[in-house]
Amino acid sequence: MASEKEAALAAVADPPDAPTIFDKILKKEIPSTAVYEDDMVYAFRDICPQAPTHILIIPKVKDGLSQLSKAEERHREILGHLMYTAKIIAKQEGLEDGFRLVINDGPSGCQSVYHLHVHLLGGRQMNWPPG
Numbered sequence: 001m002a003s004e005k006e007a008a009l010a011a012v013a014d015p016p017d018a019p020t021i022f023d024k025i026l027k028k029e030i031p032s033t034a035v036y037e038d039d040m041v042y043a044f045r046d047i048c049p050q051a052p053t054h055i056l057i058i059p060k061v062k063d064g065l066s067q068l069s070k071a072e073e074r075h076r077e078i079l080g081h082l083m084y085t086a087k088i089i090a091k092q093e094g095l096e097d098g099f100r101l102v103i104n105d106g107p108s109g110c111q112s113v114y115h116l117h118v119h120l121l122g123g124r125q126m127n128w129p130p131g
Ligand code: AMP
Pocket: 001, 002, 021, 030, 032, 045, 046, 047, 048, 049, 056, 103, 104, 110, 111, 112, 113, 114
């Protein structure tokens, strides 16, 4: 996850629909550690983990979903699929005691990559409120 400054810079760096580093990951142009894949989503380990388990789940087709606040009616299926996939991966990762999902949206949400993604965090006690 990004610092507030990095997130602010990311928000103004590119047009919202510009390709991101996640497109390169999907095209295997840069490496990632896959944990799950199906026809709609890809999940891989975060490069800068904030918990013992930190996985990013992304739609394979961005279709305008640079961030959750851009979601439209047509995205209902992929949004539900991302959540259900998180549950499958949490089980696969042995997170029986609980886990946390995070979606950062926009500069105030500290989003740094403008391709919708769900953070799945687990393997330690989470705190509330989050930072
Ligand atoms: P966010 O700040 O919510 O937009 O989250 C973006 C996440 O992408 C951060 O947690 C980064 O650590 C992660 N990230 C950036 N580049 C890579 C990469 N090449 N491989 C895996 N995770 C990455």
